[in-house]
Amino acid sequence: MASLKAFIIARVLALIPTVLILITLVFFVMRVLPGDPVIAIVGMKAPPERVIELKKELGLMDEAGNPIPLPIQYLNYLSKLARGDFGRSLIWGKRPVLVEIMEHFPATVELAIAGFIVSIILGLLLGSLGGWMGGKTSSAVKTYGAITYALFIPWIGMLLQLFFAVWLGILPVAGRIDTGLEPPTITGLYLIDSVITGRWDSFISALRHITLPALTLGLVISGVFTRVTRTSVEEVMRQDFVVAARARGIPEHKILLHVLKNSFVPILTMMGLQLALLMTGAVLTETTFSWPGMGTFLLERIQYRDYTTVQGTVVFFAIIVSLVNLIVDICYAYIDPRIRY
Amino acid sequence: MADPLLNIKNLKTYYFTESGIVKAVDDVTLGIRRGELLGLVGESGSGKSTLGLSIIRLIPPPGKIIDGSVLLDNIDLMSISEKELRRIRGRRIGMIFQDPLTCLDPLRRIEDQMVETVMVHMDVERDEAREMAAKALERVGISGDRLKDYPHQLSGGMRQRAMIAMATMLHPELLIADEPTTALDVIVQSRIMDLLEDLKESMKMSILLITHDLALVIERADRVAVMYAGELCEVGTSEQISQDPLHPYTKLLLESIPDVEAPKTKLKSIPGNPPDMRNPPSGCRFWPRCPYAKDICKQTPPKFAELNGRIVRCHLYGGGKS
């Protein structure tokens, strides 16, 4: 296992430039592109002292009122980030951006996990069914994958809202939990917190609220998982060791398990790559269901032109995505002993 | 036939591809005797591997066994249930393949794959199964502690040994070896063949050796069956085939073996190409490449003829009459 450790260290080191590139990209997108953010925030007719104050807040000017050159702004930003300082919001009490992000992050994690679970169940079931059965089943599963992949999340979400919340009235139309039922914060995930504290009324309410968003997100992501699982299972099924195992009289259900284990490596890699899709999907799902997560937060702050928060949130997304990709890679190495060498 | 173990009768296996039906095995009748090493020789695409897989009904789609029977001690493997057949695969009939690396599950230790096989067939505890696996490995010349290895940690020759250990662990009566040495270098190749012969003797097992290498078969096998375009051409002992080949195809195959004693002689190759199996020639399938082809060969498929205890399928030997 020593080589697994070496692999992890190498991967962690490789993570640093990736994150740095994304931070840099976001920084320059927000600064260099045409349009003056300061004017955009305060408007053309704002008094000059307000403009200067804002420029200081944004790190565009030093305390003496002299403009700071862009490279220095960049380095200042990096050094602040390295200390975990994402800056302060430009609106409403100017709270630290990171604090605000952390308030919204658990909601996104909860939704992403729930959606991920739904999509994995759908994807693995349908995908292995298609791969294992082949023929017409495989084609049907393929079509399912192609259609669900191309669904527009808000539309599917709205149709589900229309059907289950408006017409049938059996599930809430939006939100994360009924007001007043929020469980005490431990992990920030309502479902888990309410189980830990034994608040079953909270649990039921949270579960009812998350059902439609998780279904929407899960359905759309399942398209990719179905496709990956199907092709991967089909590929493994063609390998000689399947025939060899059959030739030893191994029963089909055991072979299926081995096939799935072998298919799992590419599936896992692809799942890691789909994290971007999951995040994208979560942002769209959140805004459709007024889910108080990072996506809703980001878009709300865009409306208010709260640039430090927008920038901080996007950088935060970048860090999270890179970290999860790292974890996926390590799992990959752990499952498949070959890639450690 | 003297003490037959397995009788293949009129076996037909076709592949139903989009571009037509491929008659990969077409009406093959062949017996395998107890304790013999029977070599099955043919070019690639002759259907020899399909024949091997057909015996234990492992033909992948779009292939299908159309007709015929395969009797193992009067049990017809073609008509018993999948469940009954599974008890025979690995237990009474073992099989090894060309590329041992792809035939081993890359993600599981050798041990797990062997123990699983034992426990599927026998009602034993895990420890006992592990012991059997270790013994089987030692029998093929691999130290028992390599059980913990993953397939990629073994060398090519060792992998094939491990495959053989896995296939012979439960003392099968028949081992089907499909090009077992093709992927290996010459020295390893001959050691693997030695091992197979040793196992054959010590376990009193029959081996069906499927290969394109006629020289190997003549050197190692007791009897030889030659296959061309889905059909058997000729069956005989190794001596008969090497000293006195009857079928023109066998003759040509023999001439194309490089002679180590006389390296200067010109190496002959068989003219022409194997036929398009979706649309094989009428009559005898070999006639377009046969130097002795007559008019009858182009029209009527020959039948098997017995000749001094040997069988051959060719019009030159009265194949048309029977």
Add this chain to the structure above:
Amino acid sequence: MVATYTFRPLLVKLVPKVRLKGLTLAGTIMVLFTVFLAILAPILTPYDPTKSVDLSLQPPSWKHPFGTNKVGQDMWSRTVYGARTILAVVFLSTIVSIVIGVPLGLVSGYVGGILDRVLAMIMDAMYAFPGLILAIAIAAALGPGIINTAVSIAIVYVPTYFRMVRAQTLSIKEQLYVEAARAIGAKPLTILTRYVFPNVVSVIAVVFTLSVADVVLTEAALSFFGLSVPAPTPDWGFDLKAGHPYLLSGYWWLITFPGLMIMILAVGFTFIGEGVAEYLGAREVKI
């Protein structure tokens, strides 16, 4: 993310032979239907999509087949004209992605060295990042408008074109005829334009086919967030968002038709991409 450049150059030449059947045929019909709406919009619609023409929130009727929205605009006209907006953005953003991504990929792959490694690293980092979030950030910085939206989306897809073109360039660079051209002293620019680029064209076509459905969905999303074209330009994502508050009152037609059109276009492109991917036999082609 470890980059996996595994494109089979030989197979790319077979693209024109993709057979029009099954999913591919269905997809082609769906896309052509949308294009048909966009071209014939003035003939197909009796009303100005940007003007209030009747009472608000009328359910579908003979007069207004898709009903009217809260400001009394005809939803049929808006849905038909919406095809123009989304197709224009998709077209423009593809052009921009190609204009930036392809030359960068060519040069990076051909020149190699540090330039190549730095560019590849940047592009890989961008590629692994959620495209929509990047597009949102850029669109928010740029402000609304067709061109701005197209640019925001284009930047997200530059790495996709870059990676494929670079990989293709790397493999073509090793071909004998390129070696020969270099040996007789052809200039790098000549080699790139005369020998490498023609071989890259099919790659561009493939990348386009496989990524265009995502571009459609990204445009719909930006438009849904109000970051695309300004009102009252008809745009499906925007109309979907505008109809959302009325869902609770059961005004189903406001969201049904714009969403349906987004789905038809995106699924249509996906089906075509599926056919192409299948033909390439390219499980390796990851977009």
